[in-house]
Amino acid sequence: MDCDGYHELILADLEGDLPPDESAQVAAHLAGCMPCRNARALEAEFAVLLRRPSRIVTTPDPVRQRVLAALAGATHEPRALRRFGLPAAVALLTLSLGLMLLRGC
Numbered sequence: 001m002d003c004d005g006y007h008e009l010i011l012a013d014l015e016g017d018l019p020p021d022e023s024a025q026v027a028a029h030l031a032g033c034m035p036c037r038n039a040r041a042l043e044a045e046f047a048v049l050l051r052r053p054s055r056i057v058t059t060p061d062p063v064r065q066r067v068l069a070a071l072a073g074a075t076h077e078p079r080a081l082r083r084f085g086l087p088a089a090v091a092l093l094t095l096s097l098g099l100m101l102l103r104g105c
């Protein structure tokens with residue numbers, strides 16, 4: 001088996017999901033393969049990071065209330081669209097009509 005084949009076994013071994021004979025096979029491969037040892041070390045470090053408690057910070061209530069109030073007062077139409085949407089539509093329509101007249105449509 002090549003190193004790619006061992007990758008899944010290394011992950012399973014880290015999780016403790018391998019039977020003893022396969023775990024011994026992985027250990028034997030790791031003993032002679034630096035890239036797989038490095039990959040195993042990275043996976044082990046990643047697993048530790050995943051198990052850490054999250055660092056989610058809740059927004060202070062006054063800030064949350066201000067954001068919710070601002071969102072409640074906002075329109076769904078972006079400001080740029082409100083400012084330039086109608087003039088752009090009129091210009092596009094005028095241009096289209098002009099082109100149609102020039103082409104004789």
Ligand SMILES: [Zn+2]
Pocket residue numbers: 002003006029033034035036037
């Ligand atoms: Zn290897």
